[in-house]
Amino acid sequence: MPGKDRSTRRHFLKAAGSAALAGTVSRVTLRPAEATPAMLNSAIRNVVGEAPLRAGKVKLDIPPLVENGNTVPMTVSVTSPMTADDYVKSIHVFNEKNPQPYIGNFYLGPSAGRAQVSTRIRLADSQKVVAIAQMSDGSFWSASVDVVVTLAACTEEL
Amino acid sequence: MASALINVPKKAKRGDIVEIRALTSHIMETGYRRTAAGEVIPRDIITNFTCRYNGREIFRADLFPAIAANPYLSFFTTATESGMFEFEWIGDNGFSQTASAAITVE
Numbered sequence: 734m735p736g737k738d739r740s741t742r743r744h745f746l747k748a749a750g751s752a753a754l755a756g757t758v759s760r761v762t763l764r765p766a767e768a769t770p771a772m773l774n775s776a777i778r779n780v781v782g783e784a785p786l787r788a789g790k791v792k793l794d795i796p797p798l799v800e801n802g803n804t805v806p807m808t809v810s811v812t813s814p815m816t817a818d819d820y821v822k823s824i825h826v827f828n829e830k831n832p833q834p835y836i837g838n839f840y841l842g843p844s845a846g847r848a849q850v851s852t853r854i855r856l857a858d859s860q861k862v863v864a865i866a867q868m869s870d871g872s873f874w875s876a877s878v879d880v881v882v883t884l885a886a887c888t889e890e891l
Numbered sequence: 892m893a894s895a896l897i898n899v900p901k902k903a904k905r906g907d908i909v910e911i912r913a914l915t916s917h918i919m920e921t922g923y924r925r926t927a928a929g930e931v932i933p934r935d936i937i938t939n940f941t942c943r944y945n946g947r948e949i950f951r952a953d954l955f956p957a958i959a960a961n962p963y964l965s966f967f968t969t970a971t972e973s974g975m976f977e978f979e980w981i982g983d984n985g986f987s988q989t990a991s992a993a994i995t996v997e
Binding site for chain 1: 905908921923944947950951952953954955956957958959960962963964965966967968969971
């Protein structure tokens, strides 16, 4: 507001605030909530806790180039003897840029015989997908794949 | 309305590792899409899947909106005895579905 020198700064902040808010709103309309690498890390930490996460043992099969993000075939297999005292307890799959970082949690046991799970997932953008396996001894192993998506899963208006 | 498709081998030798495939028809609405009017379409997904082999749980999954529509799952188990596989899907808005398949183990 001109003429009121003392409150210029306040007005500026107000204006800046509402501009920022408007910016956020329009951004949300264009692309609703998006997970960030930080959300990915905290989602992983929720599962793994403070335990060390090592690369290896897990194989994540996703086509590196995906035409349609609405249905992407995915297979996770884990190298494990699957015996009563050495087996895969669970497999967790995460992503980086969907609206939320979780994709699925799969719980198996020694009777599975083979630690392998397949499903079809949605990917809202080209991004990194991470699979984590929890072994019966409490250790965690992981694998990640970068996927390029040409047609994103539909998070926009119908 | 909803229907499930199960694929389990009818026969197996004792100790064989068999693949189980389960698919059910479901929209898996993410809750992140909007109508042209800008209203969010409420989430409607399957959140849990369980498979039991003669009453014993052999596989369980937590599903999220990032699972594609008509969720498909494939996993393995060791054939130990003849009997039934029971499948259960649970989801939003009280969605619940069950299916079963028999296996003969020689």
